[in-house]
Amino acid sequence: xxxxxxxxxxxxxxxxxxxxxxxxxxxxxxxxxxxxxxxxxxxxxxxxxxxxxxxxxxxxxxxxxxxxxxxxxxxxxxxxxxxxxxxxxxxxxxxxxxxxxxxxxxxxxxxxxxxxxxxxxxxxxxxxxxxxxxxxxxxxxxxxxxxxxxxxxxxxxxxxxxxxxxxxxxxxxxxxxxxxxxxxxxxxxxxxxxxxxxxxxxxxxxxxxxxxxxxxxxxxxxxxxxxxxxxxxx
Amino acid sequence: xxxxxxxxxxxxxxxxxxxxxxxxxxxxxxxxxxxxxxxxxxxxxxxxxxxxxxxxxxxxxxxxxxxxxxxxxxxxxxxxxxxxxxxxxxxxxxxxxxxxxxxxxxxxxxx
Numbered sequence: 001x002x003x004x005x006x007x008x009x010x011x012x013x014x015x016x017x018x019x020x021x022x023x024x025x026x027x028x029x030x031x032x033x034x035x036x037x038x039x040x041x042x043x044x045x046x047x048x049x050x051x052x053x054x055x056x057x058x059x060x061x062x063x064x065x066x067x068x069x070x071x072x073x074x075x076x077x078x079x080x081x082x083x084x085x086x087x088x089x090x091x092x093x094x095x096x097x098x099x100x101x102x103x104x105x106x107x108x109x110x111x112x113x114x115x116x117x118x119x120x121x122x123x124x125x126x127x128x129x130x131x132x133x134x135x136x137x138x139x140x141x142x143x144x145x146x147x148x149x150x151x152x153x154x155x156x157x158x159x160x161x162x163x164x165x166x167x168x169x170x171x172x173x174x175x176x177x178x179x180x181x182x183x184x185x186x187x188x189x190x191x192x193x194x195x196x197x198x199x200x201x202x203x204x205x206x207x208x209x210x211x212x213x214x215x216x217x218x219x220x221x222x223x224x225x226x227x228x229x230x231x232x233x234x
Numbered sequence: 235x236x237x238x239x240x241x242x243x244x245x246x247x248x249x250x251x252x253x254x255x256x257x258x259x260x261x262x263x264x265x266x267x268x269x270x271x272x273x274x275x276x277x278x279x280x281x282x283x284x285x286x287x288x289x290x291x292x293x294x295x296x297x298x299x300x301x302x303x304x305x306x307x308x309x310x311x312x313x314x315x316x317x318x319x320x321x322x323x324x325x326x327x328x329x330x331x332x333x334x335x336x337x338x339x340x341x342x343x344x345x
Contacts, residue, residue: 017315068283068310068312069309069310069312071312072310072311072312073311096310096311097311109311110313111311111312111313112312112313112314112315113282113312113313113314113315114315114317115282115283115314115315115316115317116282116316116317116318116319117279117280117282117319118282119282119283119314122312212310212311213310226285226309226310
């Protein structure tokens with residue numbers, strides 16, 4: 001594994017976007033602190049306190065790039081596998097790629113690509129709350145961490161090793177994760193607000209479909225959602 | 235007139251189909267010139283995947299350098315940064331933020 005570690009950086013995804021041409025396939029960039037981390041739709045990913053696992057993986061192998069439609073959700077599922085290994089069992093995948101424990105967000109994934117007329121590389125960015133124990137209340141979704149859930153401090157170096165190896169394994173395999181992912185579908189049978197044809201609609205979630213789109217029921221129509229985000233109604 | 239539900243690439247469409255008499259009538263088809271038709275003398279920046287336009291980083295008239303990010307397209311949880319393969323001036327932007335694009339659609343034309 002080729003790992004580049006920073007004590008502090010603006011955003012690990014940005015580093016790979018700026019340097020992907022010179023770096024090898026499956027290079028990992030990690031940082032103790034990110035000053036400008038972000039999630040999907042440009043939302044800020046606050047990771048200023050140095051207690052968490054923040055890393056990005058560069059993918060240049062065309063055989064893996066071809067699987068781009070599933071990589072984001074498989075990345076989230078990889079974190080679920082590791083959390084279960086650590087004894088956190090009430091863990092779910094909230095479509096498209098949030099990891100939820102006890103109805104709180106513990107991990108986010110941002111999959112980015114750089115393209116000219118074809119995809120030149122993919123970058124999987126992961127932010128996992130590990131030893132963080134206080135979270136700002138300003139965020140819409142409540143957050144949690146491994147430390148909060150397990151009531152103990154986690155050895156970050158040991159965790160990194162496990163996580164990186166599992167990611168490399170899952171990225172490279174041809175194993176079909178669909179049945180495993182279906183088992184931890186957080187939104188299944190729930191009502192959510194979601195954009196359909198530029199209109200915000202309240203729909204019932206049927207579940208994650210085999211192509212990893214979200215299958216929903218809008219009155220008598222069944223629709224597969226590929227982009228955007230589902231906000232859950234309580 | 236019958237209405238059918240057709241699923242194409244995961245998206246469900248409602249399609250109205252009218253049965254015709256083959257001898258008596260012909261179906262008139264309307265061809266719309268889509269915004270992805272090539273203009274003369276321009277370099278095209280095309281969509282590498284189908285998705286939704288999340289952000290457009292340039293305006294018509296801007297000078298663009300090869301390698302500059304001009305647009306972000308989102309698809310299947312992937313944010314795709316589209317870089318220009320050419321130097322040039324933006325002549326035409328064929329999409330808006332929120333537009334759905336298909337693979338190989340012409341997004342931007344440079345002169």
